[in-house]
Amino acid sequence: MMTALLILHGLLAVALLGAVTHQALAVSVRRSEARTRSFLTRFRATDASAYGTPVVVLYAAVMLLGAILYPRYRFLVRPLLQTLDLRSANGAFELKEHFSALGLMLLPGYWACWKSPLAPEYDSARLWLTWLIALAVWWNFVTGQLLVAIKGLFP
Amino acid sequence: MKVRGRLMVFSAAASAAYTLAYYFDWSLFQYYVAEGRFHFVPLPASAGPPILWYG
Numbered sequence: 506m507m508t509a510l511l512i513l514h515g516l517l518a519v520a521l522l523g524a525v526t527h528q529a530l531a532v533s534v535r536r537s538e539a540r541t542r543s544f545l546t547r548f549r550a551t552d553a554s555a556y557g558t559p560v561v562v563l564y565a566a567v568m569l570l571g572a573i574l575y576p577r578y579r580f581l582v583r584p585l586l587q588t589l590d591l592r593s594a595n596g597a598f599e600l601k602e603h604f605s606a607l608g609l610m611l612l613p614g615y616w617a618c619w620k621s622p623l624a625p626e627y628d629s630a631r632l633w634l635t636w637l638i639a640l641a642v643w644w645n646f647v648t649g650q651l652l653v654a655i656k657g658l659f660p
Numbered sequence: 661m662k663v664r665g666r667l668m669v670f671s672a673a674a675s676a677a678y679t680l681a682y683y684f685d686w687s688l689f690q691y692y693v694a695e696g697r698f699h700f701v702p703l704p705a706s707a708g709p710p711i712l713w714y715g
Binding site for chain 2: 613
């Protein structure tokens with residue numbers, strides 16, 4: 506059961522990572538780039554506002570699954586990290602926890618910024634909140650993947 | 661204040677409150693994994709590792 510939840514947690518995190526990365530790059534697009542046809546430009550030339558609600562829903566779902574899985578991590582994995590003196594891994598996961606909580610608290614503001622019709626007075630907040638959430642999601646994803654593979658990395 | 665403004669204020673205030681609560685260790689309650697119960701008062705170390713809630 507826990508393994509299935511962990512896999513689902515990871516899969517939803519992939520979807521969240523893709524959505525928020527797309528949105529963060531799209532919201533940063535410069536007008537002069539919109540006419541060029543490179544891969545990066547096309548990647549960024551998406552309707553960023555379409556990702557607002559999906560990102561909120563995915564973030565909440567990933568966090569909920571993480572909260573269900575967390576007691577097992579706290580009881581089984583974290584003592585192992587401490588026993589093996591893997592302080593960096595332990596610290597990285599501590600940051601993941603805090604970034605997750607702070608990201609959850611930023612979600613209402615983020616959602617308000619992306620609510621249609623987009624309010625021009627929130628342009629700056631929209632950019633910064635999107636990037637803050639994107640960076641948190643990236644950190645959490647990479648840290649989560651490293652922790653899952655920790656036994657292979659430090660045999 | 662419109663709904664958007666209120667949500668923005670909530671996000672800013674909640675983030676600041678969380679940071680302060682963590683810094684000063686003002687956890688609202690603890691969840692003890694070994695016994696699977698919530699407590700408002702910290703238990704001795706023999707109770708096992710707690711999960712702290714700063715929300």
